[in-house]
Amino acid sequence: MFKPIKTKRVYEQIVEQINQLMKEGYLKPGDKLMTEKELSDKLKVSRASVREAISALNLLGILESRQGEGTFISDVPQQSLIETLALFMMMDLEASIELLEVRKMMEVQAAELAAIRADSASIFKISEAIELMKIDIKENIIGEESDAKFHHAIAESTKNKVLVNFMNMISDLLVQNMRTSRQYLYTKEGNAEKLFEQHDKIYKAIKKGNPNTAKKEMFEHLDFVEKELKGFSV
Known part of the structure; x- marks a missing residue:
């Protein structure tokens, strides 16, 4: 009936934090995300894990990377965002x-x-x-x-x-x-x-x-x- 509890990978935890900040309004569509290095320092994780999380969120259309400008929060409907992230995480x-x-x-x-x-x-x-x-x-x-x-x-x-x-x-x-x-x-x-x-x-x-x-x-x-x-x- 019960299944073993598996530890979440680091990039999944980063994705969850970004999702939570968006839900609470701290991150809004159009906002620029911190750089990989800044996020890595802030979250106390490797830059590889941050890069993986950003790659996954880019793939889902939640983030948008612009050449020479940085990474930004995409303008997506909140309900669509929650459903997409829920599907990704589960x-x-x-x-x-x-x-x-x-x-x-x-x-x-x-x-x-x-x-x-x-x-x-x-x-x-x-x-x-x-x-x-x-x-x-x-x-x-x-x-x-x-x-x-x-x-x-x-x-x-x-x-x-x-x-x-x-x-x-x-x-x-x-x-x-x-x-x-x-x-x-x-x-x-x-x-x-x-x-x-x-x-x-x-x-x-x-x-x-x-x-x-x-x-x-x-x-x-x-x-x-x-x-x-x-x-x-x-």
């Missing part, structure tokens, strides 16, 4: 699992098409992402950006403009999904290496022009991630 892991289900529907077929249609330039782009992943592992980096580049390169390899445009539309969401997934998965020893091996197998299948293997390897990769995440939600 469904972080669950939403990631649901997005993985959608990705399985879409990217398994994409891997198959990529193996049929990829040209030398496409293969090179995928290999570049693989090389970035190697560096991420060596430097102990979560590597969601490299992961996103890999999957986007596969979408481009299909030569399907609708799929590529759709991947462009949800690119921020995908990066956030991969960040969340990897933050959970990397708590288990050996998962970083497993994820790299899975991506490498997909790449090699596409490079060899083997659609059935590419399809199988992509399914097994996304299925592995989904099952691992479900283990954390129990």
